Amino acid sequence: MMGFEKASVIIPIFNEADSLEELYLRTKAVFSGLGLPFEFIAVNDGSSDLTYKRLLELRARFPNIGIINHRANHGKSMALMQGFALADGDVAITMDADLQDEPENIPNLLEKLDEGYDMVIGWRASRKDPLSKRFVSGVFNVITRRLLNVHVHDINCGLKVMRKDLYKRLNLRGDLHRLIPAMSQAAGFTVSEVAITHAPRKYGSSKYQLLRHRGLLDIISLTSTLAYRVRPFHIFTEIAFIAWCVFSISLIGLIFTLLIYHDSPSALYVASPVLFFTSLTFLIIGTTFPVIGLILDNLLVHFNDERWRSSLVKEVLPPESC
Ligand code: UDP
Ligand code: MG
Secondary structure: OOOOOOEEEEEEEOOOHHHHHHHHHHHHHHHHHHOOOEEEEEEEOOOOOOHHHHHHHHHHHOOOEEEEEOOOOOOHHHHHHHHHHHOOOOEEEEOOOOOOEOHHHHHHHHHHHOOOOOEEEEEEOOOOOOHHHHHHHHHHHHHHHHHHOOOOOOOOOOOEEEEHHHHOOOOOOOOHHHHHHHHHHHOOOOEEEEEEOEOOOOOOOOOOOOOOHHHHHHHHHHHHHHHHHOOHHHHHHHHHHHHHHHHHHHHHHHHHHHHHOOOOHHHHHHHHHHHHHHHHHHHHHHHHHHHHHHHHHHHHHHHHOHHHHHHOOOOOOOOOOO
């Protein structure tokens, strides 16, 4: 039916022992229904509960389960990266272990992917999480949509399907798993979404609490790294030019104040110190910014190297040999 030969299901797991068997069996039923062979890659991210034991028991019953064990807890992004490295399906499915994003949604996502997209992400249209979590997520989504220009409703949904040429080149670190659709789209891959059902967490507890400031910091970091088309030297020098204008205006203001209003105490003790420090500040910005820009430009020369450039190319059609 669909144009896929093998699926790799990748599950990051941190203390989720109780849900694993149900998760595997429901996933297996879905793939039997599709008639699509699959491997189930469980990445145990330093769990301290019975996760590892349960995985070994399951693997003895179902040999298509693979296990990757982290020695310590390294977070969801790193767990996903380990799974992507081991996987060899022409399509990868990432899913949380807590059964909130139900495996029964996978066929809809694959069907959408088969329309030609590189990635399809779930959209938890009626999300079963506490209001506080939904609120933080909502703010995160709005900021990401604005800053990174990704038009999906639910950028951090754990359930995603993606083609091999995309998942093999993802480079996640820190908490970047929340921005996978933005990173993929920026690299020229096409991203779509499908509404999915969502269930409340049945076992265990959430590993990501409310304070997601790192996610917000990641948006800023990604926005700046994606701006590799612009030269830092140009941007910083343009800012410096504005600083020079402000410096000139405040200096002229200072000179006029001292020449014309030298008898007025408010001019001497309020206006002139303010103008003096304004001009000094902008003088410093105007002189240092071009230097910072130049240094950054030099640090970024690797963007010109061969490997970087070839990673931007989707396909090469060489000339016919004569
Ligand atoms: N997870 C992980 N390593 C971590 C934290 C979480 O592998 O350090 C896994 C976790 O077991 C789950 C998924 O990442 O399968 C999402 O975590 P969780 O459901 O706790 O986050 P939430 O959905 O509450 O944001
Ligand atoms: Mg969850």
